[in-house]
Amino acid sequence: MLSIKNLQVSVEDKEILKGINLEVKPGEVHAIMGPNGSGKSTLSHVLAGRDDYEVTGGSINFDGKDLLEMEVDERAVAGIFLAFQYPVEIPGVSNMNFLKSMISSIREARGEEELSPIDTVKFIKEKIKLVEMDNKLLKRSLNEGFSGGEKKRNEMLQMAVLEPKLGILDETDSGLDIDALKIVANAVNKLRNENRSFIIVTHYQRLLEYIVPDYVHVLHDGKIVKSGDKNLALELEEKGYDWLKQEVVA
Amino acid sequence: MAIAIENKIDPAVERYRQLFDINEQQLNGQKAHPFHQVRKAAMANLEQTGFPQRKDEDYKYTRVDKIAKVKYADAPKASVSQEVADGLAFEELDTYHLVFVNGRYQHQLSNIGETQKGLVIGDYKSVYAHKEAASFLEQVIKSDLGKNAFVDLNSAFAKNGLFVYVAKNTTVEKPIHISHLTVAEGEEFIVHPQLAVFAEQSAEVSIIETFNALQEGAYFNNPVSRFVLKANANVKHYKLQNESSSGNQINNTIVSQDRDSVYSSYVADLGGKVVRNNLSSHLQDSGTNTNMYGVYLGKGSQHIDNQSFLDHAFPHCESNQLYKGILDEQSRGVFNGKVTVQPDAQKTNAYQQNSSLVLSDTAVMDSKPQLEIFADDVKCSHGATIGQLDEDSIYYLRTRGMNRDQAKATLQFAFLAEVLTHFPLESVRAKIAEMIEKKLKK
Numbered sequence: 001m002l003s004i005k006n007l008q009v010s011v012e013d014k015e016i017l018k019g020i021n022l023e024v025k026p027g028e029v030h031a032i033m034g035p036n037g038s039g040k041s042t043l044s045h046v047l048a049g050r051d052d053y054e055v056t057g058g059s060i061n062f063d064g065k066d067l068l069e070m071e072v073d074e075r076a077v078a079g080i081f082l083a084f085q086y087p088v089e090i091p092g093v094s095n096m097n098f099l100k101s102m103i104s105s106i107r108e109a110r111g112e113e114e115l116s117p118i119d120t121v122k123f124i125k126e127k128i129k130l131v132e133m134d135n136k137l138l139k140r141s142l143n144e145g146f147s148g149g150e151k152k153r154n155e156m157l158q159m160a161v162l163e164p165k166l167g168i169l170d171e172t173d174s175g176l177d178i179d180a181l182k183i184v185a186n187a188v189n190k191l192r193n194e195n196r197s198f199i200i201v202t203h204y205q206r207l208l209e210y211i212v213p214d215y216v217h218v219l220h221d222g223k224i225v226k227s228g229d230k231n232l233a234l235e236l237e238e239k240g241y242d243w244l245k246q247e248v249v250a
Numbered sequence: 251m252a253i254a255i256e257n258k259i260d261p262a263v264e265r266y267r268q269l270f271d272i273n274e275q276q277l278n279g280q281k282a283h284p285f286h287q288v289r290k291a292a293m294a295n296l297e298q299t300g301f302p303q304r305k306d307e308d309y310k311y312t313r314v315d316k317i318a319k320v321k322y323a324d325a326p327k328a329s330v331s332q333e334v335a336d337g338l339a340f341e342e343l344d345t346y347h348l349v350f351v352n353g354r355y356q357h358q359l360s361n362i363g364e365t366q367k368g369l370v371i372g373d374y375k376s377v378y379a380h381k382e383a384a385s386f387l388e389q390v391i392k393s394d395l396g397k398n399a400f401v402d403l404n405s406a407f408a409k410n411g412l413f414v415y416v417a418k419n420t421t422v423e424k425p426i427h428i429s430h431l432t433v434a435e436g437e438e439f440i441v442h443p444q445l446a447v448f449a450e451q452s453a454e455v456s457i458i459e460t461f462n463a464l465q466e467g468a469y470f471n472n473p474v475s476r477f478v479l480k481a482n483a484n485v486k487h488y489k490l491q492n493e494s495s496s497g498n499q500i501n502n503t504i505v506s507q508d509r510d511s512v513y514s515s516y517v518a519d520l521g522g523k524v525v526r527n528n529l530s531s532h533l534q535d536s537g538t539n540t541n542m543y544g545v546y547l548g549k550g551s552q553h554i555d556n557q558s559f560l561d562h563a564f565p566h567c568e569s570n571q572l573y574k575g576i577l578d579e580q581s582r583g584v585f586n587g588k589v590t591v592q593p594d595a596q597k598t599n600a601y602q603q604n605s606s607l608v609l610s611d612t613a614v615m616d617s618k619p620q621l622e623i624f625a626d627d628v629k630c631s632h633g634a635t636i637g638q639l640d641e642d643s644i645y646y647l648r649t650r651g652m653n654r655d656q657a658k659a660t661l662q663f664a665f666l667a668e669v670l671t672h673f674p675l676e677s678v679r680a681k682i683a684e685m686i687e688k689k690l691k692k
Contacts, residue, residue, distance in 0.1 A: 048649050072648035073657075081649075088646040092664030098650075101660075106651040141664075158650060 001026050001063060001197055002047075002166055008057035009039075009046050016042045018222035019058065024166065027194040031208055031233060032201045034219035035241040040201045041085060043219070044170040047199075048082035049075050063165065077109040079165030083155040083172050089143040095154070096138040099124050099161055106162055127160040131187050149180030156187040167191065168199045173207040185210030205237035218244055260300040262319040267297060270406060284384070285374070288391050292405035295396040302399060311584040311616045312526050312555040314400075317470055317498050322440035325352040328433035330464060335359035338429040338462060343677035345427035345458070346371060348412065352433055353441035355410070368420030368453075374411045374444075383415065387446055390476055390506075398528065400500045404442045404474040411444030416453035416483075425456035425488075425675065434467020434494060443473040449483035449511075456486040458678060463494035463521070471499040479511035481535075486514045488678050492521035492685065495550060500526045509535035516673045517544040518682045519554045519575075520689055530559035536566045543673065544573040545666045545682070547689055548581030548613070555584035562595040562625075571602040574669045576662055577613035584616045591623045591630065598625060602632035607639060607665055659690045 002024040009017040016039045024030055034040050046053050047060070049072035060067040062078065070078065090098075100120055107114060115123060128135065131153045143151050152172050159167050167188070173181055188198060188211050200211060208216070208230060216232040217224045218241075225244060226232065236244070270293045280286055301318035302309040309315075328351050335349045335356070348371070349359040355373055365371055370383075377383045394401050416422055430443055449455055461471065471493060479485055493499050499522050505513050519525055531540045546554045560569050569589060577583045585604040606615040617634040639661050647657035666686055673679045 050645060071653070072645065073651050073653045076649055076651040084646065084649075088640075088643050090643055090646070090661065090664060092667035093660060102650050102652075105656070109651060162651065 003061040004058070005060075006058035007043075007046070007055070007060060009042055010054045010056050011042070011052060015056070016053075016222055017046070020222075020224060022217065022224065024197050024199065026165075026197055027192075028215065029192065029198045029200065029211065029213045031211075031213035031216045032199060032219055033203070033205070033216060033233060033236060036203070038219045039222045040203075040219055041170055044082055044168050044199075044201050047075075047080060047168055048072060076162070077106060081159050081162050081164035081167045083152070083159055083167065083169045085171040085174060087143050087151045087155055089141075089145075091141045091144045093142045094138075095140055095142050096124070098142050099138070099158070102158070103161060124161065127157055130160050130190055131156045132183050133157055148175050149177065149183075152176060152180060152184055153187075156184055160187065160191060165195065166197050166199065168201065170201050171203060173202055173204060181207060182210060205233045208233045220244060259297075262315075263297055263300050265321065266403065266406070267293065273407075283378075284388050285378070288388060288395075289406050291392070291395055292402040296399055296402040296406060299396065299399050299402070308557070308586070311582075312524065312553065314500060314524075314526065317500065317524060318399075320438060320470065322470060323437035325354075325439045325441045325469070326433075326435055327354065328352050328435065330356075330359070330431060330433060332359060334431075334464065335429070338431060338460060339427065340458075340677040340681055343425065343427075343675065345425045347427045347429065349429045349431065350443060351431050352439075353430075353443055355412070366420075366423060368417035369422050369455075370413070370415040371426065372413050374413060377413045383413070386448065387413065390446060390478060394476075394504060398502060400472055401474050401502050401504070404444060404472050404502070407440075408442040408444040408474075411446060414445070414447040414455070414457065416447075416449045416455045418450040418480075419452045420450070421453070422455040425458050427458040427460065430459070430461045430471070430473070431464055432462070432467075432469055432471065432494065432497060433464045434469050434497065438468040438470070440470045440472060443471070445473070445475040447475070447477045447485065449477070449479050449485050451480045452482045453480070454484040456488070456675065458488040458490070458675075460490045460492070461499065461521075462492050463497055466494050466496060468496040469494075469498070471497060471501075473499070474502045474504070477503070477505040477513060479505070479507045479513055481509045482511060483508070484512045486516070486674060488516045488673070488675065489518070490678070490682060491517070491519045491525060493523075493525070494521065495552070496523050498522065498524045501528065503527070503529045505529075505531040505540075507531055507533050507535075507538045507540065510537040512539040512541075514541035515543065516678075517542075517556070518685075519544070519546040519556070520685055522552060522554070524553045524555075526555040526557070528557045528559075533560070533562060533564060533567055536564040538564075538567045540567075540569040541672070542569070542571040542573070543669050544575075545669045545686070546573070546575035546583060547666070547686060548575070548577045548583055549579050549689065549692070550581060551579075552581040553584075554581070556586070557584075558587045560589045560600075561592070562590065562598045562600060563592040565594065565596045565598070567595065568599040569601070572669055572672070573604045574606065574666055575615075576607045576609065576665065577615050578609040580610070580612045582614045582616075585634070586618045586620070587632075588620045589622070589630075589632070591621075591625050591628055593624045595625050596627045598628040598630065600628070600630040600632075603634070605635045605665075606637075607662065608636055609638065609662075659687070662690050663687055
């Protein structure tokens, strides 16, 4: 589904990613861990298509297509969803209207059948249950004045509504209390199926107690320095990142 | 030398004098009418002051001398269909609908029906018959003489006007919608609509003024609207301006507020070539509340200038002002809000904010929120921001499947929508929202 080969990325002439290789097959959950500044967020945003990054080498293939040739919105249509670490507040856009227009435009772009207004609302209500969100938040402006937990839940709601092939969670767990964290994990687990894959970018192992990954990769200084199964996360938790840094240097 | 300059008569004014004299000769027995005396005084004042020139500080950013000097024809009579007139009404909103075409009232196109008790809607001619109302009206028009050249021009040339009277303790159930439709044909012409609204003690009414053009064409609309609010009255005043792209409008709205009254202005400026709004409220006593909300959206070479004036001279008054707008292509926006808080006006709350998005290198916004405070126990704030669309927000929306243009239009709309949330009438809000969205997509 997703094939990243020798990806090299610079921001303002500074090399951040120095040759990433990653294969994600349908239905797999990959966790990417690493210390601050290792390039985790850069990888997330390069996949989503943010402009500020310069891809200097390598390739990304998504579903047989060259992802790097696609616009941000084309990637969303193709099935890539990025849950932001810091979701943007947009005053004046009602959350409900935003979801509605998102549904209608994405369905149209994907060549799917249009949902009637009643079915659209039904669809949204269904997904709200999944993220245990208060209906009141639908009437408010998009993310405006939402608490950290509410913002992340709203990201999960958008993900549920857009039904992506690949969901990327960029440090969604950072700063969340345990209740909010469980809700986020629960949403991912419910959305997880044999065709839908996830890349969970996180700094902390705790989230992986609730979302059990198939693979864990450690990113350090722009490279994946170690890959393993869920036990690698536990090892990291125990020994910290310093252990790895030493190992890499050695 | 100075005397020679002062004596130089503005040729534009001179032409209006000739026109005025011709009009006067056509009057028969009405020359002695008190209203004609007011017209004469207005013309004399205009001669005295002339039109504002570029050097006038208040007109620094808006060249009105160019508009004043055009040789305008009289507004041609035009007829429009009932269908067109009905199309001006708001969906799902029952109103007293009064239709004016090229400044002339069209009774057959309007929809007033029976007016409720305590409400009078009529033209000035019907007011002349009521001595008390006539002298009331005369007083109000007289009190503005010599203060503004375009108000004087309007007073000198308006042949008729619309009069709304709301009696004490009357809550007008249906909004009063005044539709001004311009049908531009032939030569560039001038229209002088006049509106006078009197709200007696504890009266409540919503007035909606809309300005639309049936087709493209050049004209100058010079409306003057007056609002007199007695104690504890509450008037909500909407103005939706969508003139033709070669139509100019200089609008003067003059409000007088008595004790504890609430005047709220909701303005949307979407059309027009050069648009200038002068909005002022004259506070006569304590406890008043004045709200001024406005949105503007300029494209092409549009020029939209909002001027407001508020003088707090009494204690315990409140004023809120929020104007937001978008300037794109070569358009230009001006905001000049003057609020003064006099030494006696303790416990005043005055808030003023103007924010604009300037989307192209050639669009310009001049913002001057002026707040002068001479009292010490007040809560006041003012501010202006001029910015561009936030790239992070565009990116965020695009990751949700919107293309760049959709994301931009969404953010632009959202920027203006913040102001629209203050407009109480849902149907008006929806109509303005629809027009904004349409214009953003163009």
